[in-house]
Amino acid sequence: MKVTFPHLGTMHIFCKAIAETAQIPYVVPPETSRKTLTLGVLHSNESICLPFKIILGNFIEALQMGADTIVMVGSGPPCRLGLYDLVQKAILEDMGLHYRWLTIPPRLTLQAIWKNYKETKELKKELSWKNILLFPYGLRMGWKKMMACEALEKLAMKVRPREVKKGETQKHLKKALSGVDEARTLRTLNDALQKGKAILQMTGQDFSRIPLKIAIVGELYTVMDPHINRGVEQKLGELGAEVTRTSWFSTHILRSLRKNKADQNSERIRFFEASKAYLGYDVGAECNLSIGEAIVRSKEGYDGVVHLMPFACMPETTASGILTRVGKDWDIPILTLILDEQEIEGRIQTLLEAFVEMLQWKRKAA
Amino acid sequence: MEEKGRIGIPRSLMFYRYFPLWKVFFEELGWRVIVSDGLGKRGKIIYFEDSCLPMKLLVTHSINLRGKVDHLFVPRLVSLHRSYIMCPKFRGAPDIVRLATEGTVSILDETIDLRTREHSMLRSFLKTGKRLGADEKEGKRAFQKAERFFINFQKGWENRINVLSSKDLFQFDIPTSSEKNISPPPRPRQGEAEGELAGEDKREGGYGRLYSPPPLPAPRLRQAGSPSPVKGGGKDIGETSMRVAFIGHPYNLFDTDVNKDILSFAKNLGMRIITPDSLSEKEIDAQVSDLSKEIYWSSGREIVGSLFHFLSGGVDGAIFLTSFKCGIDALLQEFIRRRLKLKGGTSIPLLVLSLDEHSGREGLTTRLEAFKDVIEERKRN
Numbered sequence: 001m002k003v004t005f006p007h008l009g010t011m012h013i014f015c016k017a018i019a020e021t022a023q024i025p026y027v028v029p030p031e032t033s034r035k036t037l038t039l040g041v042l043h044s045n046e047s048i049c050l051p052f053k054i055i056l057g058n059f060i061e062a063l064q065m066g067a068d069t070i071v072m073v074g075s076g077p078p079c080r081l082g083l084y085d086l087v088q089k090a091i092l093e094d095m096g097l098h099y100r101w102l103t104i105p106p107r108l109t110l111q112a113i114w115k116n117y118k119e120t121k122e123l124k125k126e127l128s129w130k131n132i133l134l135f136p137y138g139l140r141m142g143w144k145k146m147m148a149c150e151a152l153e154k155l156a157m158k159v160r161p162r163e164v165k166k167g168e169t170q171k172h173l174k175k176a177l178s179g180v181d182e183a184r185t186l187r188t189l190n191d192a193l194q195k196g197k198a199i200l201q202m203t204g205q206d207f208s209r210i211p212l213k214i215a216i217v218g219e220l221y222t223v224m225d226p227h228i229n230r231g232v233e234q235k236l237g238e239l240g241a242e243v244t245r246t247s248w249f250s251t252h253i254l255r256s257l258r259k260n261k262a263d264q265n266s267e268r269i270r271f272f273e274a275s276k277a278y279l280g281y282d283v284g285a286e287c288n289l290s291i292g293e294a295i296v297r298s299k300e301g302y303d304g305v306v307h308l309m310p311f312a313c314m315p316e317t318t319a320s321g322i323l324t325r326v327g328k329d330w331d332i333p334i335l336t337l338i339l340d341e342q343e344i345e346g347r348i349q350t351l352l353e354a355f356v357e358m359l360q361w362k363r364k365a366a
Numbered sequence: 367m368e369e370k371g372r373i374g375i376p377r378s379l380m381f382y383r384y385f386p387l388w389k390v391f392f393e394e395l396g397w398r399v400i401v402s403d404g405l406g407k408r409g410k411i412i413y414f415e416d417s418c419l420p421m422k423l424l425v426t427h428s429i430n431l432r433g434k435v436d437h438l439f440v441p442r443l444v445s446l447h448r449s450y451i452m453c454p455k456f457r458g459a460p461d462i463v464r465l466a467t468e469g470t471v472s473i474l475d476e477t478i479d480l481r482t483r484e485h486s487m488l489r490s491f492l493k494t495g496k497r498l499g500a501d502e503k504e505g506k507r508a509f510q511k512a513e514r515f516f517i518n519f520q521k522g523w524e525n526r527i528n529v530l531s532s533k534d535l536f537q538f539d540i541p542t543s544s545e546k547n548i549s550p551p552p553r554p555r556q557g558e559a560e561g562e563l564a565g566e567d568k569r570e571g572g573y574g575r576l577y578s579p580p581p582l583p584a585p586r587l588r589q590a591g592s593p594s595p596v597k598g599g600g601k602d603i604g605e606t607s608m609r610v611a612f613i614g615h616p617y618n619l620f621d622t623d624v625n626k627d628i629l630s631f632a633k634n635l636g637m638r639i640i641t642p643d644s645l646s647e648k649e650i651d652a653q654v655s656d657l658s659k660e661i662y663w664s665s666g667r668e669i670v671g672s673l674f675h676f677l678s679g680g681v682d683g684a685i686f687l688t689s690f691k692c693g694i695d696a697l698l699q700e701f702i703r704r705r706l707k708l709k710g711g712t713s714i715p716l717l718v719l720s721l722d723e724h725s726g727r728e729g730l731t732t733r734l735e736a737f738k739d740v741i742e743e744r745k746r747n
Contacts (some may be wrong), residue, residue, distance in 0.1 A: 047696030048519055078454040078699050086659040088706035103659075153526035169390040279461050280444055280476065284454045314693040321415025325465050338416070 001025060001128045004067035006055040009030050009224040011249065012151040013181045014142040016069075020184075024132050025205035029062035032227035036061055041341045043091050049080060050228055050310035050340050051221035056088055063097045069123065074103040078284040079315055115209045143187065148193040150248050155200050159236030159246070160213035164204040170200045170234055212241040212359050215297040217290040218308035219316050222339055223247040229308050230345045232337065232352065236306065237355040244302075246271075247286070247291060271296055278322050287315035291322055298332035303359045305332060306352075311340035333359060370498070373474070376427035376433030376463075377402045379420055379456070380443055382616040385536050387516035388439060393540060394508035395500045400435050403426035403689045404533075405623040411723055417721050419461075419624055420617045420690040421455055429462045437472045437498070438463065438553040441490070444479040450664035451481070453694055486664075487513075499636040515540065520643065527639050532622050532630050555681050608741050610637040614687035614695075614742060618721065625687055626727040628719070628734065632685075635738050640681060642672035649675055666694045673702055677712040683741045684714060685734075690722035715740045 005024045012028050019026035030036070032054055033102055037092045039060045040053030072088075075081040085103050102119050151305055156173040161168045176196025183189035192321055214236055222228050224247055236243050246267060255268070271292030274284075294305045307323055309316035320336045327334040335355045337348060373392045375381060381388075381401075389399045398463045407424070421594065428438060440463050443456040460475035467473075474497060478490045488509055495505030519538065525534060612619055619625070619641060629639060642650070650671030654661060661667045669686070676684045688695035688700075699718065706712055717737045717745070719730065 045696055045700050047693065047695070048700060052697075078451050078457075080693050083661065083697060085703045086657060086661070087659060087704075090701050090708065094704040094707055134525055155632070177461060278465070279458055280475065281444065281457045282462075283457045287454070287458070312693055312696065313455045313692045315418050317415060318455055318462065321462055322465060324457070 001069055001123070002067045003069045003071055004025050004059070004062035006058045007225070007227065008144075008173040008221065009226065009249070010153070010177060013149055013177065014249075015144040016181070017145045018135075018142035021141045022134040024131055024138075025125070027062050027065050027067035028063055029058040029156055030064070031224075032058065037341055039213075043095065048307075048313045050087075051219075051225075052084055052225070053341060054228060055084065056091065059099075060086065060095070060097070061093065062099060063092070063099055067267040068098065069100045069102065070196075071102050071104065074105050079313075081285070092253050101178050104342040123135060130329050138143050141189070144186060144189055145180055145183070146249050146346060147190060147195075149177060151193065152196050152200065152249060157206060157233065157237060158242060159200055159203050160234070161240045161242045162207060163204050163238075168203050168240055169200065169237070172203055172348065175199055180300045185361065209240065212303040212356065212363065213301070214241045214243050214304045214305050214306055214356075214359070215293060215302050216245040216308060217286070217293045218319075219286055219310060219313050220247045222308040224249075224311055227311075227340060229337070230306065230348050232306060235349060235352050236356070239352060241303075241356055241359075246289075249326050263301075278326065279318075282286050283318055285313075285315040287319040290316065293328060294323060294332065294334060295330055298326075298330040302332065303363060304355065305334045306355070307334055309336065311338050333362065371397050371398070371436040372400050372434070373397045373498075374400050374402065374428075374438045375561060376424055376429035376431060376438070376440065377404060378424040378427050378621065379448075379459070379617050382620040384516070385447070386538065387512045388520040390512035390515045390540050391495075391508050392439070394511055395495060395498055395504060395569075396500065398492065401536075406679055407718060412495060415462060418456060420615070420621065421459070421471070422461060423621065423623055423722070425466045428467055432467050434472050435471065436472050438467070439474045439494075441475040441494075442475050445479055445481045445664070447664040449481055450662055452665065452666055453692075455524055463673040483734075493741075509747065513577075514657070524639075526640065526643050527641065527650075528633065528654050529627065532620065532627050544723040547601050557644050585704060607636050607638045608682040608738070608745075609640055609641075609680070611640045611681045612674070612687065612742070613676070615668055615669075615689075618687040618689055624689065624721055625719075626721075626725060626730055628687070628730050631727075631731055631734060635734065637738070640676070642668050645675060647670050663694050666698050669695070670698055670702060673716075674705075677706070677716065678716070681714060682745065683737060683738070684716045686716065686718045689717065690720050713744075715744065726727045 001024070003019055003024055005011070005026075007029060016028055017028060036057035037054060040055070040057030043056060043060070044053050055072075062070075063120055074085060085101060100104065100119055100122065102123065152173060156169050160169040176192075176199050179192040179196050181201075183192040186259055213223070213307075216223055216233060216236075223245055226233065233243050233245070251268070269287060271289045273292065274295040275288040275292035277295070278291055282288055290307060294307070297305055305323075305327075307316075307320060309320060323334050323336065324334075333355070335351065337351065375385065385401075392399050405423070410426075411419075411422050412426045412429055413422060415421070424440070428440065440460045442460050443452045445451045460473055462473075464473055474494050476490045476493045476497075478487060480486055488506070489514075491509045492502055492505040495508065496502075500508070508739060512619075530537075549719060553617060612629065612632070617624065619629070632639060650668055653671040653674040654667055661670060675686060686699070689698060715737065717733065719733065
């Protein structure tokens with residue numbers, strides 16, 4: 001058995017940690033590239049959302065590298081993400097690839113257990129008692145690594161707009177993340193985290209700058225994965241803007257576990273409440289939160305909002321329509337970027353440059 | 367009865383299934399129902415958001431009605447089935463309309479969510495009735511009449527599609543209130559008794575009865591004054607003609623602004639049109655219940671289920687109408703294609719037509735003619 005999982009931001013680092021600690025053989029799909037995307041596009045149709053194509057590409061590449069078991073996080077209605085597995089299974093089967101599929105249900109319901117029963121039973125045969133015993137430890141390791149990655153990324157977002165030499169932060173971030181990736185025990189992980197933070201702080205910074213404050217909102221895949229959004233976060237940072245986002249793995253995992261409801265979700269609840277002036281119902285996925293966050297950020301004095309969504313994303317299409325009005329009402333510039341498989345990196349760069357410049361004028365005028 | 371005011375219903379989205387229900391309900395409460403005009407030949411679509419064509423048409427039609435009506439009826443359709451939901455775009459539709467009309471018109475946007483008991487169809491309509499100043503009794507009576515009429519309307523639906531031209535599909539007469547007075551006196555009492563029964567029904571069933579017609583006395587459905595026959599309807603649409611299943615969301619099938627009136631063209635080619643409406647829920651379920659995951663959109667389920675049902679026999683061809691950018695259709699289309707291939711294909715021809723505001727009638731007719739040739743060729747062999 002060889003387990004594989006899709007790429008999403010730094011997800012491969014902690015998925016790998018779980019498998020490694022539990023001593024389950026795994027295959028990390030090759031880094032998302034043009035080829036991954038081409039494979040995904042080739043085997044799906046034009047109006048399917050971009051995350052679907054990229055995940056499919058990841059799976060095809062991983063299966064070709066010898067993986068045989070796909071682990072995928074499921075989701076519920078009303079967004080299309082909840083049916084990814086159904087359609088991707090049909091596609092892979094039609095392509096003649098052999099795989100087994102394990103969906104981690106977003107909520108443990110009877111139906112979810114029933115539909116996964118066969119696969120789980122089969123997998124259990126291949127796992128030794130050692131794997132099972134080590135699994136909780138693996139989960140703990142994975143969680144710690146995830147938190148370490150997020151801490152480093154958050155720090156990089158702060159450092160980037162003040163860097164003197166363009167691109168230095170990104171280089172340091174990569175180094176710091178690979179340090180976390182290589183850590184094998186909890187103690188070495190802690191060391192790697194401290195070391196990573198130190199590396200990032202070593203970046204030459206100009207503290208006299210007052211960077212623009214921009215919030216990134218939108219569909220979670222496009223917000224979290226730099227391959228899907230063509231590095232919007234990094235680009236904005238290098239243009240001199242301090243970027244914030246609220247979509248992190250920890251937020252989404254805690255949300256689906258319904259843990260720390262009062263504490264962790266307070267921000268999400270705040271956004272949701274704010275969106276009620278425009279939306280009378282929970283549209284699903286991140287739609288309401290995108291709108292709410294834009295309003296809240298405007299109140300908090302942010303300079304602008306970048307809204308990311310895949311082409312033809314159902315909930316975010318509604319959000320983008322409403323956000324044009326939110327921007328007018330709350331006097332906050334909102335840039336919506338619709339992403340698909342087109343080679344649009346250059347265009348995004350130009351758009352972001354213009355956006356940042358506009359924000360700077362606006363700030364000077366105020 | 368004196369007219370209390372005007373209610374505007376945009377000619378878009380679920381209008382194409384539930385209009386009879388809505389119309390009877392509001393007229394029973396003494397309101398006049400105004401429906402927006404079609405786009406016509408030179409109609410301009412108003413782009414408020416970058417959505418699918420049917421959604422853009424909702425905004426366009428709503429703006430068209432602005433100033434002509436007292437209230438706009440744009441219900442928030444979360445779910446029209448006891449366990450499956452609608453596309454997420456429907457959830458934000460009233461808000462989009464509110465922003466697009468800039469708050470100049472009052473919008474009746476009660477939520478309809480048949481998954482929860484308290485939001486069942488009746489309750490939602492009672493709330494709407496309340497906003498219009500009707501008490502619960504009036505609302506209940508109006509809704510029951512509307513529901514009965516609607517169920518009967520649905521029964522005659524397939525015949526209507528094949529006999530009437532597309533623009534007359536939703537032209538119908540409702541038994542007038544004067545006639546109601548003539549009707550035998552037991553009726554109101556009977557209605558009340560039914561009302562209680564229906565209430566019980568709902569508490570147990572937990573959802574409106576639109577999918578399981580109750581054993582109510584059949585009302586007389588009166589055909590529109592003089593149904594204009596289909597152009598070139600002289601052709602014999604009988605046993606010998608081709609039976610072609612048209613599958614898709616109701617607004618793709620029946621909105622002539624979306625599909626350029628492909629149905630009447632199909633009828634002129636001698637096709638007999640069959641829609642998923644003719645299938646029971648059981649028949650649809652039988653096709654999709656063995657999937658590794660439930661398809662949770664009711665419309666998507668209907669599309670996949672009916673397509674597999676029709677492709678396993680009973681029709682000469684199937685046509686799947688989809689709007690460009692429709693998220694549900696895009697995903698399921700891929701699924702249908704792959705699953706068909708895995709099942710060893712089908713001998714029944716399938717045509718997928720993707721529609722948007724740029725599709726021209728000529729392109730569609732060419733493909734339809736070619737499709738007809740395929741069917742005929744297959745029949746000959």
